[in-house]
Amino acid sequence: MKNFLIFVFLISFTLAHAQEINFYGEAKEGGIIIGIGKNISSVVLNKQKLLFDKSGMFIFGFDRDAKGKQKLKVTFKNKKTKTFVYDLEKREYETQSLKLARKYVVAPKRELNRIRKEAAKMKAARAKTGKLRTAMYSSGFAYPLDSVKITSVFGSQRILNGRKANIHNGLDFSAEEGDSIRAISGGIVRIAGDDFFYNGNFVLLDHGQGLSSVYLHMSKLLVKTGQKVKKGEVIGLVGATGRATGPHLHLGVQWYKKRIDPMSLFEIKF
Numbered sequence: 527m528k529n530f531l532i533f534v535f536l537i538s539f540t541l542a543h544a545q546e547i548n549f550y551g552e553a554k555e556g557g558i559i560i561g562i563g564k565n566i567s568s569v570v571l572n573k574q575k576l577l578f579d580k581s582g583m584f585i586f587g588f589d590r591d592a593k594g595k596q597k598l599k600v601t602f603k604n605k606k607t608k609t610f611v612y613d614l615e616k617r618e619y620e621t622q623s624l625k626l627a628r629k630y631v632v633a634p635k636r637e638l639n640r641i642r643k644e645a646a647k648m649k650a651a652r653a654k655t656g657k658l659r660t661a662m663y664s665s666g667f668a669y670p671l672d673s674v675k676i677t678s679v680f681g682s683q684r685i686l687n688g689r690k691a692n693i694h695n696g697l698d699f700s701a702e703e704g705d706s707i708r709a710i711s712g713g714i715v716r717i718a719g720d721d722f723f724y725n726g727n728f729v730l731l732d733h734g735q736g737l738s739s740v741y742l743h744m745s746k747l748l749v750k751t752g753q754k755v756k757k758g759e760v761i762g763l764v765g766a767t768g769r770a771t772g773p774h775l776h777l778g779v780q781w782y783k784k785r786i787d788p789m790s791l792f793e794i795k796f
């Protein structure tokens with residue numbers, strides 16, 4: 527019995543001090559990585575302190591234009607540390623030339639005040655993300671539509687009517703007006719925006735630890751600001767509201783202010 531107790535003590539001691547850590551995802555421009563560790567006391571990416579929850583889960587990502595070596599330092603409760611260095615894989619982005627009617631390229635003067643107000647609302651909603659310690663994405667990620675047809679990939683440099691325009695910071699899915707749009711993972715609605723000039727009807731979800739997703743151009747919003755949603759829950763219907771040339775879903779993902787390729791989430795299996 528005494529030997530058995532010593533054995534149990536040793537096993538629990540070993541478990542309590544195990545410095546095990548697993549990673550899921552790819553270190554590339556626009557990529558995201560999930561870490562699950564035991565007995566963590568701090569995680570620092572370059573100089574940024576990361577949030578992690580009780581289960582030892584944390585997430586970090588690399589911007590579309592992130593360059594070079596990235597250093598992740600994990601400190602365990604027993605003060606031991608482990609350092610992981612990621613040499614980011616460089617990506618080639620597409621160039622996409624579009625010829626569009628002037629109304630899709632230049633915002634009319636009479637709308638500038640409205641656009642400014644909407645930008646302020648969006649900024650306030652974004653400011654609420656990045657504070658939640660819980661990994662609400664812990665159930666993983668699923669596509670936002672039942673039928674997946676991607677018409678525009680992440681990161682393309684857009685040329686509108688011969689002029690260099692914005693980078694396409696998301697994925698475009700072609701879909702029918704009225705198709706269900708689902709939350710890519712669990713989260714909290716930080717804004718269910720009603721008829722914004724650029725975004726139309728849209729939803730911004732906070733998945734915790736700095737990860738967020740936006741769903742633009744909806745014909746109908748089915749959630750409210752502050753609402754909690756589960757992965758796969760229908761949050762709205764496909765439409766062409768805001769500045770869109772036809773019914774489609776634009777899905778954007780950010781980790782804090784870093785622009786993340788939504789595809790890198792769907793590629794993660796854990």
Ligand SMILES: [Zn+2]
Nearest residue numbers: 696697698776
């Ligand atoms: Zn788009």
